[in-house]
Amino acid sequence: MKNRVVIVGNGAAGYYAAETLANHGEECEITLIAEEKYVSYFRPRLSHFLGERELGRNFFLKEEAWYKQSGIRLMLNTKVMSIDTALKSITTDTGETVEYDRLILSHGGSSFLPPTEGAELKGVFTLKTLDDAYKIKEWMGDCQKAVVIGGGLLGIEAAWGMKQTGLDVTISNTSDRLLSNQLCLESGKFLEGVVRQKGVDVVLQDRVVKISGTDRVESVEFESGMTMEADIVLFSVGIRPNLAIAREAGIECNKGIVVDRMMRTSAEGVFACGDVVELEGRGFGNWMHAMQMGKIAAMNAIGRQAEFHDGVTxxxxxxxxxxxxxxxxxxxxxxxxxxxxxxxxxxxxxxxxxxxxxxxxxxxxxxxxxxxxxxxxxxxxxxxxxxxxx
Structure with missing residues (x-):
C-alpha cells in the first residue's frame, strides 16, 4: 500500500516537496492543500509585479494540469483547521477529514503588521500573496503618494515597482541603512544613493507611529514629529510563522515549528519546512532554503535519508x-x-x-x-x- 503524504501549503517548500514526491510516485499518494486559490508561484516576483502590467512568464511554477498528470490531489482555496497527530488526520474548513501516513507542514508565515494607529484605514496594505498584489495595484490607480514602511528586500523592490507606475514614493526604515540585515553601513549608504537618484525618498532612523485620514489614508506621522502626505501605505516589516495549528496539535514550537536537519518535528510522521520552521534556533526566510528544505522533507517522508545543509547563503x-x-x-x-x-x-x-x-x-x-x-x-x-x- 502506498504511503499517503499530505502537504499543507504550496509556497516554495510545499511545491518542491510535491515535485520531489511526484518523482517517486510509485511510493506514495500525494495531497497538496493550500489556502490560496492559485497553484504555486514564484513569490519573490510579487513586489516586481506592482510595477508591471502582467504576470511575467514562468510566474507559476507549473500549470495546474501538471499536478493532475503527476498524480497530485490538489485542494486549493482550502484551509487546514486542525491536526490530530494520534489519528494521523487533518480537518479542513469545509469539514473534510484527510488521513495521512506522513504530513509535511509548509504553510509559511503571515505578514507582520505592527500595532499602529490608523492601520485599519483603507489604503493600508501588506504584500504576501498574489491577491494582495492585485488589491494594491487596483488601489494604486487612484494614488499619487506612497509610503513603504520597511527597507528590507521586499520593501525596496515594492517601492521600485510603485515608482515605475508614476507614484511619488518614500521608503521609511527604522535602521540607519537600507537592507540592514544584509548590508553594512557603507554599502547601505551606497544603495541609498542609487535609490535617491531614481527619485525615491528615504527616511531612516525614524518610525511611522500614526496613519491619518477620514475614511482612507491621507497622511502618516513619524516618531520624530514629521508628517507626510500619503494615499497608500505598504507595511513590509517581515513575516511571522503560522504556528496555530501546530501548537494546538501539541507539536513543539518556539519562534517556528522546531525541526531537526531531516525536517522532522516532535510529532511522529510529521515534517515541516520553509518559512514556518525553526532549525537550531534559526529561522529561514529564503526561497533557496525553502526549496531545499521541501526536498529534504519529502525524501525523509518516504524513508530516504537526507539532511539539510544550508551552505553558503x-x-x-x-x-x-x-x-x-x-x-x-x-x-x-x-x-x-x-x-x-x-x-x-x-x-x-x-x-x-x-x-x-x-x-x-x-x-x-x-x-x-x-x-x-x-x-x-x-x-x-x-x-x-x-x-x-x-
Whole structure:
C-alpha cells in the first residue's frame, strides 16, 4: 500500500516537496492543500509585479494540469483547521477529514503588521500573496503618494515597482541603512544613493507611529514629529510563522515549528519546512532554503535519508536599475577584515570579507556579472592573497 503524504501549503517548500514526491510516485499518494486559490508561484516576483502590467512568464511554477498528470490531489482555496497527530488526520474548513501516513507542514508565515494607529484605514496594505498584489495595484490607480514602511528586500523592490507606475514614493526604515540585515553601513549608504537618484525618498532612523485620514489614508506621522502626505501605505516589516495549528496539535514550537536537519518535528510522521520552521534556533526566510528544505522533507517522508545543509547563503535583488548580491558573511565581526572597491562612476560597489585570510563573504552592487565568480570564490574559501594583488 502506498504511503499517503499530505502537504499543507504550496509556497516554495510545499511545491518542491510535491515535485520531489511526484518523482517517486510509485511510493506514495500525494495531497497538496493550500489556502490560496492559485497553484504555486514564484513569490519573490510579487513586489516586481506592482510595477508591471502582467504576470511575467514562468510566474507559476507549473500549470495546474501538471499536478493532475503527476498524480497530485490538489485542494486549493482550502484551509487546514486542525491536526490530530494520534489519528494521523487533518480537518479542513469545509469539514473534510484527510488521513495521512506522513504530513509535511509548509504553510509559511503571515505578514507582520505592527500595532499602529490608523492601520485599519483603507489604503493600508501588506504584500504576501498574489491577491494582495492585485488589491494594491487596483488601489494604486487612484494614488499619487506612497509610503513603504520597511527597507528590507521586499520593501525596496515594492517601492521600485510603485515608482515605475508614476507614484511619488518614500521608503521609511527604522535602521540607519537600507537592507540592514544584509548590508553594512557603507554599502547601505551606497544603495541609498542609487535609490535617491531614481527619485525615491528615504527616511531612516525614524518610525511611522500614526496613519491619518477620514475614511482612507491621507497622511502618516513619524516618531520624530514629521508628517507626510500619503494615499497608500505598504507595511513590509517581515513575516511571522503560522504556528496555530501546530501548537494546538501539541507539536513543539518556539519562534517556528522546531525541526531537526531531516525536517522532522516532535510529532511522529510529521515534517515541516520553509518559512514556518525553526532549525537550531534559526529561522529561514529564503526561497533557496525553502526549496531545499521541501526536498529534504519529502525524501525523509518516504524513508530516504537526507539532511539539510544550508551552505553558503546568497541574496539577490534587482531593482532601481541595479543589482545587489550578498554572499555568505557580509558584516564585519572580530577577527575579520575587508577589501572595498568602488568604481569612479559611482555605479559599482564591491566589498569582500575575509576571516583568517580566507574569503567568507561579499557584497556586490551594480555588477551582476561578478556574482558567479564571487560565489565560487566564497564556496572555495579563496585566499586573501588572490585579491590583494589586484
Amino acid at each position: 546568497s541574496i539577490v535583488t534587482n531593482s532601481f536599475g541595479t543589482s545587489v548580491n550578498c554572499i555568505g558573511q557580509t558584516l564585519l565581526e572580530e577577527g575579520t577584515e575587508k577589501i572595498v572597491t568602488q568604481d569612479a562612476s559611482g555605479e559599482k560597489f564591491k566589498k569582500l570579507i575575509f576571516k583568517d585570510g580566507k574569503l567568507v563573504g561579499g557584497i556586490i552592487i551594480g555588477d551582476a556579472g561578478a556574482y558567479p565568480k564571487l560565489m565560487e570564490a566564497v564556496s572555495q574559501e579563496a585566499d586573501i592573497s588572490n585579491f590583494k594583488k589586484k
